[in-house]
Amino acid sequence: MVTITEFQVEQVKDPFRILAGKRYEYKLDLDVPEDDELYSENGIYVRAIYSEQEEGGGLVKYDVYEKSTDRYLVFELEDDEVQMIEKFCREHLEEAEE
Template sequence: MLTITEYQVEHIKDPFRILTGKRYEFKLDVEVPEDDELYSENGLYVRAIYSVQEEGGSLVKYDLYEKTTDQYLDFDLEDDEVQQIEAFCREHAGEAEE
């Protein structure tokens, strides 16, 4: 299971109104147990795009990166971890400056 230790959230501006609703970009610093296949001594972060529309919000995309090198990691999170990130984004999307 992931532990989110720090985060940043930013509203993605859409001056041409191409996208419906609002989009938010999250950078989530996460810790994972040493016995997890995602574990890295250099640390990890998740870059997530969260969409809010009239019918609700949803996680559009996420990517995993090694913290010190910014190297993309080609791993998928487990369903419960994706749900955890989506719930976190839903809870904190309103904190972004627009």
């Protein structure tokens, strides 16, 4: 099971009000078991964009990166992992830097 060990979050600035609602960018450090196909000796992190609107919020996009090289990895997370990340983002909105 993948777990989130550390995170950073900040609100995405939108001075021209192009986007509906508010957007938040998360950087989530993941602890991945060695037997998982996502595992890397160099570590893994996810950059996620979460949208919060009056009618609710949700994960807009995520990308997976190798931690020590910042190299983009072409991986799709499993549905339960995406749901875990979305829930985590929703629960940590108040910690966003504005």
